[in-house]
Amino acid sequence: MLPDALKRLVHELKKLPGVGPRGAERIALWLITDGVGVSSALSDALSAAVEEVGFCPVCGTLTRKGEQCPMYTDPSRDKTRICVVEGPLDAVAIERSGVFDGTYHVLGGVLSPLEGVTPDDIRIPDLIKRVKDDSVVEVIIATNPSAEGDVTANYIADELRSYGIGVTRLARGLPTGGLIDYADSDTIEKALENRIKL
Template structure:
């Protein structure tokens, strides 16, 4: 039977990390809320979808282009922290210790999943480096197999350009995501990064 509640449950189930039980719980919750709260939820989703864009400089998700980080003249423009996702930018920003710029790859190298060099924003990173006076690239990819492969690839590529390449220090668990690390762990990892 395909009811409106089943269709709503299926839409929630499509979200990352949401299983069928949680999707069903969310669907029931939403249909039991007052109409004003449901309308506010729908409006927030629609507004975010319509107004958010990718920064043309760093490819972070933002509501303006260039993003507030790239537009901030007080940030250290000699350092770029390379991350996998916009969520990683937010996680590092929460630590409060990094004041440089970012570059979001939108993924990591994963040949088994069909993600290669051309699927990431690596060409755009190289273009940025040719147009700026960057002295250091901090590689802050996830400490998993794909993140490590991406870090090694970038380190080899960037060392030929004569730029100092560092990797955030260990301290994040292998197989973990930067997005879910606490601020203290991230602050220590960025402060204790090591040259690759």
């Protein structure tokens, strides 16, 4: 039904995270019609990004290939406070809030015995090395509020216990703007457990 070249484009677009079969068709059609100017800009941006973007060898955050990230190299940022996140985009989201002036440590995943993901696979030894090398005073664990995120957070907390530093985790509760009648039971349970005196 679709011309072969368009089928192939839809096939590739469907592989993108969050893009379903119908979304891929709409994007493909748009790219060859209204968005035909975007098509070449997109191809160029894509090859430039693949070529130029890398990960900070210390933090695992996104940066220019072969360079340390701007957060780690900024002398005004507090290297003694490390925020541990699962992926580089989590660090981007926390940076966007503008309330953290320490540095990040990207795990690149979570512990998962079922999928064979061990502490060595997710840069936990690197984290421990940084704790020692940079005289870290606090590690803030910002793994996702999921079962795997919990397991990973607890494992890291145990590993760091002997260093006598502060290990904390992001608070659980109601998200700003969320509706209580839409909140799941676990969120409400956590919000009650961690309720704050006014």
